[in-house]
Amino acid sequence: MSTVVRTERRGGVLVVFIENPPVNAGSLEVRRGILDAINELSAKPALTAGVLIGAGNTFIAGSDLREFGQPLEAPELPGVIAAIEACEKPVVAALHGAALGGGFELALGCDARVGARRLVVGLPEVTLGMIPGAGGTQRLPRLIGVPRAIDWVCSGKRVPAELALELGVLDAIADEDLLDAAIKFSGRTKKRKLKDLSVPTSAEGELLAAEQAALRQGKGRPHVRAAIESVKLSRLAPIDEALRCERAVFTELRMSTDAFALRHQFFAERDAQKVSELRGVDPLPVTTIAVIGAGTMGTGIAIAALDGGHQVTLLERDPQSLQRGRERVAKHYETQSAKGKISAQDAERMLSALATSLDWAALAKADLVIEAVFEDLRVKHEVFSQIDQHARKGAVLASNTSYLDLDAIAAATGRPEDVIGLHFFSPANVMKLVEVVRGKASSATALATGVAIAKALRKMPVLSGNAFGFIGNRIYAAYRYQCELMLEDGAYPEQIDAALEEFGFAMGPFAVADMSGLDIAWRMRQARAELRNPAARYVSIPDRLCEMGRLGRKTGAGYYAYAEASRGTPDPIVRQLIEAARIGKGIQGRVLAPHEIVDRALLAMANEAAQLLAEGVCSRASDIDVVLANGYGFPRWQGGVVFWARRHGREALNQKMKWLNEIAGEGLVIADLEGLFED
Structure with missing residues (x-):
């Protein structure tokens, strides 16, 4: 009896709940539980269909990465998917949250897929030094074609439900309760194995363009080349042969140096978010951010804050510098809109959240003040002296210093406990890293707020002590x-x-x-x-x-x-x-x-x-x-x-x-x- 998979009968439908928190990782026990459930579905005449659904907030957000550096144990995921395909009764995947990696491959092995409105799907294995190993490079091209499949597989992108529905990856989006919708859908679903579909034809030029783009983005690494070749094999070889080849390449690559290194990075980034000294410390709410300095770094930070949905005040010392800064921000959103990366309405909305000022008194409205001026201790002392006079009590005061002594900067204020470092990297709206620097007087609340705001801006915060140059x-x-x-x-x-x-x-x-x-x-x-x-x-x-x-x-x-x-x-x-x-x-x-x-x-x-x-x-x-x-x-x-x-x-x-x-x-x-x- 599995402890992470349970079944429940809803009329003639066997509902299979995957309960492996926090993200329902597709571990060995999950695979065993699903296989047992499919065998139960096949064996009981009163059951007419099955529905797979994740308990909690997600479907299966990927396989258990801890298994990838170890010998594989049966049942492996291809065997579970083969059992679903061999079952004479239809199986519907009810997807919400994220269906990624092996979770998405499992869904592709089902006869139909019903998604929640905010679902994302994807195959991130290449970002971990591998290729999909349970049919992702073979079943996906049969739905969306080889060029688009190369893009999805090699980029590891997360695809929203609406696009997945448009391309036929999803059969329906549920606007009602997901489980109820999937059960209803199972009543009108017939067996439909994606492996039996033919691969849509594509122009050679389109194939070449997709391949070249993937190689550029993936730096030509061996696992990227292997992923491209595996997807291309979907139109060249019988499906069973192609699946065997895919699995063999996956099995080899998962033990490669690239794969071990990329898994190390995955776990390291996850662990960096766990700051033991801040456990249980609530960050302050941040709605308005003031950025001092409208140069390249200051405007980059302002754009990152606007992208994160914040109200931003950009402060400068002279009208010309302030105007150049505002124009730089406006040009950014104009370019993003022209390239189709954001809508014109979103560009206008974000730019409308930007205020500019020459008056230090504008700092009084800010929950967080970020200084981004010249890297000189005397200059930063002058700025923080002004911040101390005008920022409201309780606001977090941050310096974007790259090298300087944060404690020396904080000494220019009467509230060093509110001062932290937020070291962004140029261009600040693009680069993910933010070093959150702890001064000797920095409060846990101020640090927790710095970490929280970095996450809210979709950055990667890493806590650092106050030392010359910090970590990087x-x-x-x-x-x-x-x-x-x-x-x-x-x-x-x-x-x-x-x-x-x-x-x-x-x-x-x-x-x-x-x-x-x-x-x-x-x-x-x-x-x-x-x-x-x-x-x-x-x-x-x-x-x-x-x-x-x-x-x-x-x-x-x-x-x-x-x-x-x-x-x-x-x-x-x-x-x-x-x-x-x-x-x-x-x-x-x-x-x-x-x-x-x-x-x-x-x-x-x-x-x-x-x-x-x-x-x-x-x-x-x-x-x-x-x-x-x-x-x-x-x-x-x-x-x-x-x-x-x-x-x-x-x-x-x-x-x-x-x-x-x-x-x-x-x-x-x-x-x-x-x-x-x-x-």
């Missing part, structure tokens, strides 16, 4: 420094960038520096010069570039030249500068192989991550991987630097770190790496 920029600084050392040791910017992009980074460190502007890090180095470890090697190459006026793309030259190429081209002037720096230090440059470049960069990141854990800046090791994947372009299919370190094992990682110390010099302080291996 602290690790990125160590990564960049190691890459600068490699310039002195014999590599050139394009070689280092190429090696790290081949590893999977969206951009190499020097291309990133040119894009963001070399002067940002230059000012930071100048401000922290007196804190520099005198025993550490100091690389002056980036300083010399700044002194030459080569500040990156905005000046047409940085590590690369940008006169005729948007991506930049290697510049002989930079080579000469690097070679002169080597000669000045008496360093005999040598060729650095790509694997050495990658190892040195990631070891530096892992070492800094271990330092952060030892200092208590972050509460769990996996939070670091969430930060790097969501804010710094670390390839998700590589898991993150903690995942990378764990795959090496303790002994090997310690040996590699000793090697890095020998190369980088005595200024590199090797951390206790044990924290990287603790959950």
Whole structure:
């Protein structure tokens, strides 16, 4: 008798309730229970049809991911679906909440599907390094065609009920009680196996376009290519042969490094939302958000808040800057509407929720104030002094600082308990990560409000302690420094960038520096010069570039030249500068192989991550991987630097770190790496 599946007779209909909270994951016990129920339906003559429905708020929101790294146990999902198809009585899937992954494949194996109005369906397996393994790549194309199936499968998108009905994936949408509607529908449903349908024909150009788009979006990873080939096989091979091939590929891919890494990211992101110190703490309600600073970052934050349904007040110091900021926001919504991403009515509605002001008194209406001004402590002190005078009592006051001491910023107010950091990443309306920074006086309520608002804006909040650079920029600084050392040791910017992009980074460190502007890090180095470890090697190459006026793309030259190429081209002037720096230090440059470049960069990141854990800046090791994947372009299919370190094992990682110390010099302080291996 299953503890997670129960049956109930409603006249001649056997209703099968799946009760595996919180999301009714399709575990082994769920599969056993459903199979037993289908056998019961087949065996009892008085029963005429079956209905599968999830208890609680959802159908089956995916398979139990904990099983994917383990040996598979029978009954496997294809066997359960085969039993449904072999049953002589129709089975209707009653879908609400989410029917994802194996849950959606189970529904596709039924004879009909009735959905609730707010249902979403999808096949997210490719986002976890696998392909659907229970018929998703074979049954779905028979309903929506191969090009659209490639898009659905390779993107892992969640498709709303209305579109699913329009395309024939759903047979009906219930405007009454879902279970009652499904029971009624089962009375007029006949057996209809999707595997018996033919695949609609598609133009070759349409197929090629879908394939190319999926490869671009999926970075050409092996599981993306495998998903495309499996969907295409639906029109080339008999269904049973194609199903066997799909299952074989799924079984192989689920044990791949990509799959383990992406599952690690999935669980890490889920765990990052569980902040033990905030358990039981209620966030404050936030309706109106004030954003101070109408530059690129401020307007990006304002757009994110408007998208989240909030009233927003954008504050600036002069009319020209304020007007440019408002125009930037308006242009964003105009573009989104023109591209069909939102309706003209929605664009107008969101823009109408934006107020602009030059008057500090406008802060009095805000529940949350977010400062997004120049990264200078003196400037932020002035701003927070004004905030303290004008923001209402009890409002949460947040700084978007990237590096600065949050406690020093909070000291400009008489209410440091209300001050937190909300470190957004540019472009703030696109990037998912928000570091929620805890000052020494920050109240639990203020922090809980910061986490809640980040979630409301569909961001990924990660709690950080107050330390230089917090989590992400602290690790990125160590990564960049190691890459600068490699310039002195014999590599050139394009070689280092190429090696790290081949590893999977969206951009190499020097291309990133040119894009963001070399002067940002230059000012930071100048401000922290007196804190520099005198025993550490100091690389002056980036300083010399700044002194030459080569500040990156905005000046047409940085590590690369940008006169005729948007991506930049290697510049002989930079080579000469690097070679002169080597000669000045008496360093005999040598060729650095790509694997050495990658190892040195990631070891530096892992070492800094271990330092952060030892200092208590972050509460769990996996939070670091969430930060790097969501804010710094670390390839998700590589898991993150903690995942990378764990795959090496303790002994090997310690040996590699000793090697890095020998190369980088005595200024590199090797951390206790044990924290990287603790959950």
